[in-house]
Amino acid sequence: MATDQLSLTFAALADPTRRAILTLLAEDEATVNEVAAQFPISVPAVSRHLKVLERAGLIVRSREAQWRRSRLQAEPFDDAVAWMQSRTRTWQARMDRLEAHLRRQGAHDERTDPDNI
Known part of the structure; x- marks a missing residue:
């Protein structure tokens, strides 16, 4: 419980x-x-x-x-919103890292693609 x-x-x-x-x-x-x-x-x-x-x-x-x-x-709502905002920051940081990784991977794929030679 x-x-x-x-x-x-x-x-x-x-x-x-x-x-x-x-x-x-x-x-x-x-x-x-x-x-x-x-x-x-x-x-x-x-x-x-x-x-x-x-x-x-x-x-x-x-x-x-x-x-x-x-x-x-109102106070319990404030605590819930604060918790959700902290989760939002965490997930945003993860999505930013994923986006950077995919950009690097995309740039790497373009350099090694045999059709681009």
């Missing part, structure tokens, strides 16, 4: 309904019933999605009288 924060974030984001809930909460905080009104699923199902998002730290829930409101929490 994934327990590190980045794994929890990506696991929570893997579900399209949870991503849609996050999009909704990016606009404003909402109660479970307000979120459920936007989706063709039951209130208990929305509540389960909210628990996953809360466990991942992507939302925080507060209690006001009998209402429990959920709102977006």
Whole structure:
């Protein structure tokens, strides 16, 4: 079972309904019933999605009288973006090395091609 924060974030984001809930909460905080009104699923199902998002730290829930409101929490997104950017730099460097190798190989092939003599 994934327990590190980045794994929890990506696991929570893997579900399209949870991503849609996050999009909704990016606009404003909402109660479970307000979120459920936007989706063709039951209130208990929305509540389960909210628990996953809360466990991942992507939302925080507060209690006001009998209402429990959920709102977006940005920090886990920042960590996920930073991780993806570091992977992008790694893969870009690899692609740059591959491109340089292919250029060298292409130049070498042109010099040794019998049709070019």
